[in-house]
Amino acid sequence: MTVSATDNKPALIRISRAGKFYGAHKVIDGMNLDIFPSEKVALIGPSGSGKSTLLRLLMTLEKLDEGEIEIDGVSMWTESMAGRKVPAGPAHLKAIRSHIGMVFQSFNLFPHMTALKNITLAPVTVLGMGKEEARQRAVELLGEVGLGHKQNAYPGQLSGGEKQRVAIARALALRPRILLFDEITSALDPETVGEVLEVLRRLAQRQDITMLLVTHQMHFAREVADRVVFMEHGKIIEDAAPGQIFGSPKQERTREFLKSVLQY
Amino acid sequence: MGEAFIVHAGNPKNLHSYEDVAANPQAKLGLVSGTMEGRYAQAVGIGNGQIAMFPDVPSALSGMRAGRVDAFAGTALTVQDMLTKAKDNGLERAEPFSGPVIDGQVAIGYGAFAFRxxxxxxxxxxxxxxxxxxxxxxxxxxxxxxxxxxxxxxxxxxxxxxxxxxxxxx
Amino acid sequence: MVDYLPAMLSGLKVTVLLTLGAMAVAFVAAFAAGMARLSRRAPVRGLALVYIELFRGTSALVQLFWVYFALPLVGIRFDAVTAGILVLGLNTGAYGAEVVRGALSAIPREQYQAAWALNLSPAQALWRVILPQAVIAMVPPAGNLAIELLKNTALVSLITLGDLTFQAQTLRAATLESGPVFALLLGIYFLLAQTMRFGFRRLENRLAHGQDYGGVR
Structure with missing residues (x-):
C-alpha cells in the first residue's frame, strides 16, 4: 500500500506547528502532521515522547497551546463568529468530537452499568437514538467483538481483554470517523492481548475508519499500520511506511530506539 | 409571693391576668417549663396552642424581645428581676395585675423548707x-x-x- | 409507664417531624454545597465554603437561638417548627456537603475523560456516570449523619418545641421518676435509630447492586 500523502485527497486531520506545554516543559513541540481518510497510523517512540498527549489533544481532553489542529478542514480550537475568529465554544467542540472516538489504556468502562448499557449510553443521550435501536446496535457490536454472551455482565465480572473489547464496541457505537487507541494492550495480561489485537486487526480492514494507535507492540504496528510515525521529545523524527521504518530507518535515533525495544 | 406578667410597652393586648389570656385566643403566653405558672395557665383554661414553654429565663426574655409571645408569666420576684436586668424600654410589668383565681381563691406561692x-x-x-x-x-x-x-x-x-x-x- | 405514653407520643411526633424535615433540607443543602465546592467558578466555591464552615464551626444550639430569637428582630420570622427544621437541616447539610464532595472527588478522573470522549455534556456525565457511582459511597456516612441529626433534635426545647427529650424532662419533673422515664426515652431513641440504620442499609444494598464484583473498572 502506498503512503496516502501521495494521493490527492485533502487531509482528514491536519496538525500544524502544534505546541503543548506543561509548565516550561514542551510535550509537543512545533509538530506538523497530516493524516488522510482511512489511514491507519501507528505512533511509536519512547515514553514521554508526546504520543499520548497528541491523542489527548485530538480528543480535546487537553487544550492546544499553540499552532492549529483541523479536522476535515475545520479548526478545532477556534470558530468564526460574525466573521471573526474566536475561541471554540462548547457546541463547536462537541461537533468536532462527534467525529472522534477514543479507547483508553485502562478501559474506563462505567462500573455501574452492564456491558450493553455502557455501549447504549452515548447513542441514547448524545445522539438521541431510540432505546431499542441503540440496544440492537449494541448487541450487534458486542457480537462483532466476540462478546455477544456478555451483554448483561458488569465490568467487574469481565477479564481485562473482555473489558477492552467492550470499550472498543462502546467507542464504535457513536460511528466515529476517527478512532484513537492509547496503548490499549498495555494494561492487559499477556494471555488476553491476542483477543484485543484480533479485534483491532479486523477494524483495520475498514475503509470508513481512520485510526491512530499509540502502541509498544512493534510487530503489530508493522502488521496493521499503513504508516508509522516515530516521535521523540514532542517532535516527529521519522514518518514513513512500516516497511521502511522497521526495515531501513533513515534516522539514527529511530534505529537506536527500535534496537532497544526489539531486543526483548 | 404573687404572680406577675411582663408585657410589651403599653400592653398592646391589654393582658392583666391569666384569665385575660384565656379570654383572648390571639394572645400567646410564655412560661419557663416545669414551673408553677404552667399549672396556673392550665387551671384557668389557657389552651396549649397559646402557651410557649421556654427552657429558662434568658430564653424567655429573648422570646419576649423577638415577639414570640405577648406576655411572660412568672413570680413577681422573677419578673422584677428580669426587668431590672434587661433594662429594655420595650418591655414593662403589666399593671394592674390580678393573680390567677383557682378554686375560688387567688393563688399565691409560698416559700418553704423541707425536712426529713x-x-x-x-x-x-x-x-x-x-x-x-x-x-x-x-x-x-x-x-x-x-x-x-x-x-x-x-x-x-x-x-x-x-x-x-x-x-x-x- | 402507661401514664407517660400520651406525653411521650406527642414528643415522638415532634421528634420524627423534625428529623424527617431536617433530613430533606440536609439532602438538598449537602448536594448543592458539595457540588458547589467542586465548581470551576471561585465565587461559587467560596459561597459554599462560607456556608459549610459557618454551620460546622458553630453549635446547633446557638444557631437555633439566632434563627428563632434574633432573626425576628430584623423582620425574618419562622415559626418554631420551621426554624428547627431549617437550622438542624442546614447544620447536618454542612457536614453532608463534605460527604458529597469527598465521594465525588473519589471518582477517578478517567471516568470523566471516558464520558468526555463519548461526547457527553458535563451535566450528562455528572448525572449518568459520576453521581450514580459516588452516591453509593455517600450512603454509609449519610446514615451516620442522620442518626446524629435525630439526637440533635433534642436541642429544640430551646425554641419552645416539645420534642421527646423535653417531654421526658417534664415527666421527670412532674413524677420525679427519673429511672423509668429515661429508660423509656432510651428505648424510643434506640428504636428510631435502628429503624433509620435499617433504612440506610437497604438503600446501600439497592444502590450497590451490580457493582459488588470486585469494583475494577
Whole structure:
C-alpha cells in the first residue's frame, strides 16, 4: 500500500506547528502532521515522547497551546463568529468530537452499568437514538467483538481483554470517523492481548475508519499500520511506511530506539 | 409571693391576668417549663396552642424581645428581676395585675423548707428561730437587695393552713 | 409507664417531624454545597465554603437561638417548627456537603475523560456516570449523619418545641421518676435509630447492586 500523502485527497486531520506545554516543559513541540481518510497510523517512540498527549489533544481532553489542529478542514480550537475568529465554544467542540472516538489504556468502562448499557449510553443521550435501536446496535457490536454472551455482565465480572473489547464496541457505537487507541494492550495480561489485537486487526480492514494507535507492540504496528510515525521529545523524527521504518530507518535515533525495544 | 406578667410597652393586648389570656385566643403566653405558672395557665383554661414553654429565663426574655409571645408569666420576684436586668424600654410589668383565681381563691406561692420526717427536732428549732427573725429590720434589710419588702411577708397565715396533703390527717 | 405514653407520643411526633424535615433540607443543602465546592467558578466555591464552615464551626444550639430569637428582630420570622427544621437541616447539610464532595472527588478522573470522549455534556456525565457511582459511597456516612441529626433534635426545647427529650424532662419533673422515664426515652431513641440504620442499609444494598464484583473498572 502506498503512503496516502501521495494521493490527492485533502487531509482528514491536519496538525500544524502544534505546541503543548506543561509548565516550561514542551510535550509537543512545533509538530506538523497530516493524516488522510482511512489511514491507519501507528505512533511509536519512547515514553514521554508526546504520543499520548497528541491523542489527548485530538480528543480535546487537553487544550492546544499553540499552532492549529483541523479536522476535515475545520479548526478545532477556534470558530468564526460574525466573521471573526474566536475561541471554540462548547457546541463547536462537541461537533468536532462527534467525529472522534477514543479507547483508553485502562478501559474506563462505567462500573455501574452492564456491558450493553455502557455501549447504549452515548447513542441514547448524545445522539438521541431510540432505546431499542441503540440496544440492537449494541448487541450487534458486542457480537462483532466476540462478546455477544456478555451483554448483561458488569465490568467487574469481565477479564481485562473482555473489558477492552467492550470499550472498543462502546467507542464504535457513536460511528466515529476517527478512532484513537492509547496503548490499549498495555494494561492487559499477556494471555488476553491476542483477543484485543484480533479485534483491532479486523477494524483495520475498514475503509470508513481512520485510526491512530499509540502502541509498544512493534510487530503489530508493522502488521496493521499503513504508516508509522516515530516521535521523540514532542517532535516527529521519522514518518514513513512500516516497511521502511522497521526495515531501513533513515534516522539514527529511530534505529537506536527500535534496537532497544526489539531486543526483548 | 404573687404572680406577675411582663408585657410589651403599653400592653398592646391589654393582658392583666391569666384569665385575660384565656379570654383572648390571639394572645400567646410564655412560661419557663416545669414551673408553677404552667399549672396556673392550665387551671384557668389557657389552651396549649397559646402557651410557649421556654427552657429558662434568658430564653424567655429573648422570646419576649423577638415577639414570640405577648406576655411572660412568672413570680413577681422573677419578673422584677428580669426587668431590672434587661433594662429594655420595650418591655414593662403589666399593671394592674390580678393573680390567677383557682378554686375560688387567688393563688399565691409560698416559700418553704423541707425536712426529713425523723428530723422533727431540727424543724421545731428552725421554726422557733424563724419566728424570732422574720419581720425584724435586720431580716428586711438582708432581703431588700433581692427585691423583697414587707408586702411579701406571710402575715397571719400559718403553715398548717397551707399544708394539707390528701394522705395526711394533720 | 402507661401514664407517660400520651406525653411521650406527642414528643415522638415532634421528634420524627423534625428529623424527617431536617433530613430533606440536609439532602438538598449537602448536594448543592458539595457540588458547589467542586465548581470551576471561585465565587461559587467560596459561597459554599462560607456556608459549610459557618454551620460546622458553630453549635446547633446557638444557631437555633439566632434563627428563632434574633432573626425576628430584623423582620425574618419562622415559626418554631420551621426554624428547627431549617437550622438542624442546614447544620447536618454542612457536614453532608463534605460527604458529597469527598465521594465525588473519589471518582477517578478517567471516568470523566471516558464520558468526555463519548461526547457527553458535563451535566450528562455528572448525572449518568459520576453521581450514580459516588452516591453509593455517600450512603454509609449519610446514615451516620442522620442518626446524629435525630439526637440533635433534642436541642429544640430551646425554641419552645416539645420534642421527646423535653417531654421526658417534664415527666421527670412532674413524677420525679427519673429511672423509668429515661429508660423509656432510651428505648424510643434506640428504636428510631435502628429503624433509620435499617433504612440506610437497604438503600446501600439497592444502590450497590451490580457493582459488588470486585469494583475494577
Amino acid at each position: 420526717k425523723e428530723d422533727e427536732a431540727l424543724r421545731q428549732r428552725i421554726n422557733k428561730e424563724l419566728a424570732a427573725f422574720v419581720e425584724t429590720p435586720e431580716h428586711l434589710d438582708a432581703v431588700a437587695s433581692f427585691g423583697f419588702n414587707r408586702d411579701q411577708l406571710p402575715g397571719p397565715v400559718k403553715a398548717e393552713a397551707l399544708c394539707h396533703h390528701p394522705d395526711d390527717s394533720l
